Amino acid sequence: MAHINTNYKKLPGSYLFSTIGKKVREYQEKNPEAKIIRLGIGDVTQPIAPEIITALHKAVDEMGNPETFKGYAPDLGYEFLRSVIAKKDFIERGCDISPDEIFVSDGAKCDCGNIQEIFSLDNRVAVCDPVYPVYVDSNVMAGRTGEYDPAKECFNDVIYMPCLKENGFTPELPSEVPDLIYLCFPNNPTGAVIHKTELQKWVDYANEHGSIILYDAAYEAYISEDDVPHSIYECNGAKGCAIEFRSFSKTAGFTGLRLGFTVIPKELKAGGEALWPLWARRHGTKYNGAPYIVQKAGEAVYSENGRKQVREQIAYYMQNAGIILDGLAAAGYEVSGGKNAPYIWLKTPDDMTGWQFFDYLLEKAGVVGTPGSGFGPHGEHYFRLTAFGNRENTIEAIERIKRL
Amino acid sequence: MAHINTNYKKLPGSYLFSTIGKKVREYQEKNPEAKIIRLGIGDVTQPIAPEIITALHKAVDEMGNPETFKGYAPDLGYEFLRSVIAKKDFIERGCDISPDEIFVSDGAKCDCGNIQEIFSLDNRVAVCDPVYPVYVDSNVMAGRTGEYDPAKECFNDVIYMPCLKENGFTPELPSEVPDLIYLCFPNNPTGAVIHKTELQKWVDYANEHGSIILYDAAYEAYISEDDVPHSIYECNGAKGCAIEFRSFSKTAGFTGLRLGFTVIPKELKAGGEALWPLWARRHGTKYNGAPYIVQKAGEAVYSENGRKQVREQIAYYMQNAGIILDGLAAAGYEVSGGKNAPYIWLKTPDDMTGWQFFDYLLEKAGVVGTPGSGFGPHGEHYFRLTAFGNRENTIEAIERIKRL
Numbered sequence: 189m190a191h192i193n194t195n196y197k198k199l200p201g202s203y204l205f206s207t208i209g210k211k212v213r214e215y216q217e218k219n220p221e222a223k224i225i226r227l228g229i230g231d232v233t234q235p236i237a238p239e240i241i242t243a244l245h246k247a248v249d250e251m252g253n254p255e256t257f258k259g260y261a262p263d264l265g266y267e268f269l270r271s272v273i274a275k276k277d278f279i280e281r282g283c284d285i286s287p288d289e290i291f292v293s294d295g296a297k298c299d300c301g302n303i304q305e306i307f308s309l310d311n312r313v314a315v316c317d318p319v320y321p322v323y324v325d326s327n328v329m330a331g332r333t334g335e336y337d338p339a340k341e342c343f344n345d346v347i348y349m350p351c352l353k354e355n356g357f358t359p360e361l362p363s364e365v366p367d368l369i370y371l372c373f374p375n376n377p378t379g380a381v382i383h384k385t386e387l388q389k390w391v392d393y394a395n396e397h398g399s400i401i402l403y404d405a406a407y408e409a410y411i412s413e414d415d416v417p418h419s420i421y422e423c424n425g426a427k428g429c430a431i432e433f434r435s436f437s438k439t440a441g442f443t444g445l446r447l448g449f450t451v452i453p454k455e456l457k458a459g460g461e462a463l464w465p466l467w468a469r470r471h472g473t474k475y476n477g478a479p480y481i482v483q484k485a486g487e488a489v490y491s492e493n494g495r496k497q498v499r500e501q502i503a504y505y506m507q508n509a510g511i512i513l514d515g516l517a518a519a520g521y522e523v524s525g526g527k528n529a530p531y532i533w534l535k536t537p538d539d540m541t542g543w544q545f546f547d548y549l550l551e552k553a554g555v556v557g558t559p560g561s562g563f564g565p566h567g568e569h570y571f572r573l574t575a576f577g578n579r580e581n582t583i584e585a586i587e588r589i590k591r592l
Numbered sequence: 593m594a595h596i597n598t599n600y601k602k603l604p605g606s607y608l609f610s611t612i613g614k615k616v617r618e619y620q621e622k623n624p625e626a627k628i629i630r631l632g633i634g635d636v637t638q639p640i641a642p643e644i645i646t647a648l649h650k651a652v653d654e655m656g657n658p659e660t661f662k663g664y665a666p667d668l669g670y671e672f673l674r675s676v677i678a679k680k681d682f683i684e685r686g687c688d689i690s691p692d693e694i695f696v697s698d699g700a701k702c703d704c705g706n707i708q709e710i711f712s713l714d715n716r717v718a719v720c721d722p723v724y725p726v727y728v729d730s731n732v733m734a735g736r737t738g739e740y741d742p743a744k745e746c747f748n749d750v751i752y753m754p755c756l757k758e759n760g761f762t763p764e765l766p767s768e769v770p771d772l773i774y775l776c777f778p779n780n781p782t783g784a785v786i787h788k789t790e791l792q793k794w795v796d797y798a799n800e801h802g803s804i805i806l807y808d809a810a811y812e813a814y815i816s817e818d819d820v821p822h823s824i825y826e827c828n829g830a831k832g833c834a835i836e837f838r839s840f841s842k843t844a845g846f847t848g849l850r851l852g853f854t855v856i857p858k859e860l861k862a863g864g865e866a867l868w869p870l871w872a873r874r875h876g877t878k879y880n881g882a883p884y885i886v887q888k889a890g891e892a893v894y895s896e897n898g899r900k901q902v903r904e905q906i907a908y909y910m911q912n913a914g915i916i917l918d919g920l921a922a923a924g925y926e927v928s929g930g931k932n933a934p935y936i937w938l939k940t941p942d943d944m945t946g947w948q949f950f951d952y953l954l955e956k957a958g959v960v961g962t963p964g965s966g967f968g969p970h971g972e973h974y975f976r977l978t979a980f981g982n983r984e985n986t987i988e989a990i991e992r993i994k995r996l
Binding site: 189190191192193194196199202203205206209229231232233234235236238241244245248249251252253254257258259260261263294295297298301302305306307308309310311321322325326329331367368397398399400441443444445446458459461463466469470472473474475476477478479480481482578 | 593594595596597598600603606607609610613633635636637638639640642645648649652653655656657658661662663664665667698699701702705706709710711712713714715725726729730733735771772801802803804845847848849850862863865867870873874876877878879880881882883884885886982
């Protein structure tokens with residue numbers, strides 16, 4: 189008789205953003221007149237930039253022509269995309285990453301979720317707390333986290349690295365050595381960044397202990413300060429200890445187009461075994477590539493016009509971030525993030541829990557945010573707002589919150 | 593120290609089609625003048641149909657307009673696509689499948705590869721032999737197959753169900769009861785089909801023993817005979833024991849667009865536990881949806897014009913299949929398949945192994961096919977050709993083979 193993977197039963201609830209979506213739909217059904225403003229899920233609102241739309245149309249036409257039609261993509265992704273990524277995102281920043289070390293995919297979420305598969309089930313995982321829930325959830329499903337302790341709201345075999353106001357929302361090196369270390373900077377949800385000298389300490393630590401850093405740089409395009417690394421490969425020795433994830437979702441508004449990539453240096457090893465061939469095997473066996481038309485859209489992001497247009501979009505969102513930061517600070521909230529990231533992290537007022545504040549904000553102001561506890565136990569009493577709304581809604585949301 | 597998932601080391605080689613791609617590239621480099629005809633990997637050659645191209649352009653324009661821009665897709669896929677799938681592919685065939693039981697994805701390969709995750713690692717897997725390699729490979733990676741026995745070219749803990757000339761290339765019910773049974777009809781690679789009364793026996797067997805059938809119907813659009821089921825849900829009781837995978841790749845030429853779906857009935861349980869919530873959790877946590885523009889393209893496949901156009905493409909490929917079947921039979925080859933499937937399965941001449949015949953055909957005729965042994969030990973001494981070439985190349989390939 190078939191049986192399920194019982195690890196799934198350890199997950200304490202549905203996926204965070206599915207839960208939020210459901211709560212908001214239910215509220216809207218009960219209050220059809222309510223004009224809800226969504227600053228919860230990190231979804232963009234600006235349309236795809238004109239240069240990219242042009243590239244998409246062109247690629248669609250190619251798909252309709254027998255001379256230019258494209259079937260299955262190459263395993264790692266099209267060379268035209270991997271080579272421009274290598275050049276613009278890495279070589280030009282002094283990182284020695286070659287096109288063959290880049291695996292194009294349909295997004296960083298999938299890659300972040302699937303990467304754990306190539307590692308031993310015995311490996312011990314460390315995560316920032318709070319952090320993007322996919323890292324922990326995907327390891328729970330695989331059976332790498334032990335049991336859930338409802339009292340602590342923790343999994344017993346996960347090393348949680350608290351990111352608190354006291355440490356500037358960046359973790360300290362763990363005393364117990366993890367095998368796999370998930371880092372996400374600029375951070376989702378806190379919007380915190382890590383400076384290069386600090387990140388170098390993590391790289392040195394990982395190299396010293398044989399740990400692998402799984403570095404999620406999905407928000408690197410939002411970095412505005414100089415000494416904040418865009419890639420972990422800006423650190424010395426990172427090619428020997430780190431995998432990096434990148435996304436087009438927040439860089440170019442591709443949440444609905446789906447494109448990302450993962451960098452695995454050829455020299456990277458775990459316990460003496462190269463990781464590149466394993467990910468290549470997974471990519472070839474359980475995945476079939478991002479659509480050609482979307483890879484062409486990705487290429488257009490790096491063109492002169494494309495780059496200019498997506499930078500304008502990012503600037504627009506970051507102006508939203510400023511409006512939220514300043515507005516909430518003026519209203520007496522304790523806020524951080526929002527300078528090198530599209531996320532604003534705020535302390536809930538009156539010691540409310542994250543979900544209490546979620547309900548309060550939805551019911552009293554019609555604004556949707558994300559409870560910090562959804563990102564980990566040390567996110568409790570915090571709340572995330574995103575800068576991805578349009579200007580009018582962002583201003584309106586902050587006005588409503590100020591009036592509370 | 594981090595360590596790898598050592599199950600990956602049990603895989604005897606690279607992914608079959610990656611290996612073929614590499615061999616062909618190397619041959620082409622050494623013989624730049626050779627005009628190679630690829631009838632190996634099952635990739636289509638006809639461009640995307642005009643009705644679908646129009647839908648794609650329209651959807652691309654929507655993505656460029658702030659009023660119609662789409663971000664993250666709903667977890668299960670857009671309702672417009674799921675409802676037309678439910679209606680046209682299931683309800684109209686008498687299968688009671690609702691839109692909420694359909695999970696839209698970027699392809700059947702990913703879903704077939706990932707589905708095993710929601711089952712216990714202790715579950716015993718049965719596969720047709722030969723068959724599409726993803727079923728076994730993905731279970732090897734997960735650690736569900738035991739060790740590889742090089743002498744038998746088998747994994748010790750997998751139940752191989754021989755599909756031979758003697759049984760019409762359809763398996764017999766296994767004496768040892770599997771927990772998970774992968775069936776693929778019309779079959780890849782043999783092109784064999786299963787008739788409804790036969791498939792009903794499998795459904796009854798699975799219901800009797802509590803097994804789950806993982807039914808890959810990626811080639812259902814190629815069925816030309818009446819009593820061959822398009823969906824396993826045409827059988828009584830299948831909703832209690834079967835998951836079905838569907839693909840747009842071969843139905844509408846989407847190998848480079850990426851779209852498929854998986855059907856999990858709400859009532860389906862394994863060991864008393866519902867499977868729908870588990871796959872929903874996986875879908876929500878480790879996947880982020882197929883692109884909106886591709887889902888709109890999928891919708892267009894079901895429109896009146898879209899349907900007409902893709903049926904013409906399928907008819908074109910099936911005429912190729914006829915040319916290959918007839919040509920090879922005339923040349924004295926023992927052939928099967930090609931009537932309800934785009935694959936022709938032939939016995940290698942002179943007792944050659946599949947790889948020997950691969951090299952022979954590539955070097956002597958410049959034709960690429962797929963060695964049957966790549967699909968399982970009982971595929972040895974067989975060879976797969978596909979009908980997905982264009983007409984001119986297909987005719988030329990058969991002429992070249994006839995001249996050998």
